[in-house]
Amino acid sequence: MAVSPRIAIDAMGGDIGPAALVAGMARARRQDKSLRFDLFGDEALIAAELEKHRPLLDVVTVHHTPDQIKASEKPSQAIRRAKTTSMGMAINAVKDGQAHAALSGGNTGALMAIAKLALRTMPGIDRPALAALLPTLERDVVMLDLGANTECDAQNLVQFAVMGSAYSRSVFGLDRPRVKLLNIGTEELKGTDELKEAAAMLREASYLPMLFDGFTEGDKLARGDVDVVVCDGFSGNIALKTAEGTARFITDLLRRAFTSSLRSKAGFALSKPALNLLKVHLDPNNHNGAVFLGLNGLVVKSHGSANYKGVANAIGVAASMVRNDITRKIAEDLDDFRAHAFAPEAALENPGE
Known part of the structure; x- marks a missing residue:
């Protein structure tokens, strides 16, 4: 029903x-x-x-x-x-x-x-995360955490990846969403110890319904070559506010440019359909609704x-x-993760099995 x-x-x-x-x-x-x-x-x-x-x-x-x-x-x-x-x-x-x-x-x-x-x-x-959809050139991307947790360890980031993947599967119907960690570079040696440790854990978790694809940088968020971006709340909130501010800057700059002269106003009239599409894409009201996962x-x-x-x-x-039923999906993925995470210990305790 x-x-x-x-x-x-x-x-x-x-x-x-x-x-x-x-x-x-x-x-x-x-x-x-x-x-x-x-x-x-x-x-x-x-x-x-x-x-x-x-x-x-x-x-x-x-x-x-x-x-x-x-x-x-x-x-x-x-x-x-x-x-x-x-x-x-x-x-x-x-x-x-x-x-x-x-x-x-x-x-x-x-x-x-x-x-x-x-x-x-x-x-x-351990900690809930605030997740939302960000517009990109391709389609909306799930990003978390966006401010609920300013400091996160590797385990928190892995949990965010699990939750963000379940969210993406629910919203977009993807079987294995592409997941990346937000970092200062894409090389494996870059970033904090927490990021590198989380990346190692996610690479080993190939059994989860996600495709971990390493690191991404802030300037690549709008490309849409990833389905889920994972970060701590401090970095995520700054990235979100920067993106929102950039969108406002672009629209204000275009408005000023198209009203600067009669020729510009004529150009605006010709460009209005395309500009309306841009306005819709950048309007935060069309992407409103962050979820505490x-x-x-x-x-x-x-x-x-x-x-x-x-x-x-x-x-x-x-x-x-x-x-x-996003809560159930997250619970199932977490159960799967914990079962595999503790499997080596169980095998050592029961070597004859």
């Missing part, structure tokens, strides 16, 4: 608040009639937005709470107030089995802290500044993860 995803949404998270979230829900529902929602937040504010999108009334349950996590709030403070806030209640809906996934555009650190405490990490995972439950992070299109895209990511 096909799953009808039920998404718990923090209606107070994000820069725009319930307006963008409810409009995004309406757009997502038009695209996928099976979606159901639980909304957590200020009931009066939510009701005012639902009146603008009345078809949602039959598929939304509103849970009132006046409390919300502020953008400036520390994770330790957020944890103490989790049970009464819109963010914490949305995550607890997943924990209690009321919803299949939770979505918030609020404070990322608080979201990670509350989700990790409520849902716990999966067996075999490695938890016993699905949590999706939306950009705080996302508009209704971005929110709809993030909801689509959550629904896709639900339908593809």
Whole structure:
């Protein structure tokens, strides 16, 4: 039987608040009639937005709470107030089995802290990772970690590779996604000890449903010659923000160039169809929706500044993860990895078998 995803949404998270979230829900529902929602937040504010999108009334349950996590709030403070806030209640809906996934555009650190405490990490995972899809010349690439863990050891990076591969298989239907580690060079001798050790472990894990292909550099991320890019959260967040800033720089530079003279404006008119394609490709709203992988439950992070299109895209990511049972796939790959990792020790303990 096909799953009808039920998404718990923090209606107070994000820069725009319930307006963008409810409009995004309406757009997502038009695209996928099976979606159901639980909304957590200020009931009066939510009701005012639902009146603008009345078809949602039959598929939304509103849970009132006046409390919300502020953008400036520390994770330790957020944890103490989790049970009464819109963010914490949305995550607890997943924990209690009321919803299949939770979505918030609020404070990322608080979201990670509350989700990790409520849902716990999966067996075999030391730290959850934040994964998202990045646009390239070929197709979107899965990249993780994007900021959840600033320091990672080799084992963490291997776990990220396993989770990222499962994510890629779910999203793109690939049998063996190509996986690379982000490094300062492609040569085997370059990089930190953690990167070199992780690479050695992944080369030995040929039994996993992935194809480890060594290292990649930051300037090659947009080429699309890889399916999964693995890194620590410090490097990943810098790479992500740099890519987003470069995209804005390109669009702003083109806008300035095409308005600098009458001839330029005429050129803009001729080039507009191609420029519109570029705008769509670089628009972060079309790639919105990062997933916390490695938890016993699905949590999706939306950009705080996302508009209704971005929110709809993030909801689509959550629904896709639900339908593809991403948590089960990660668990199976981790079990396989652990079984092979401990096999040599077992053989030494039982040499006669």
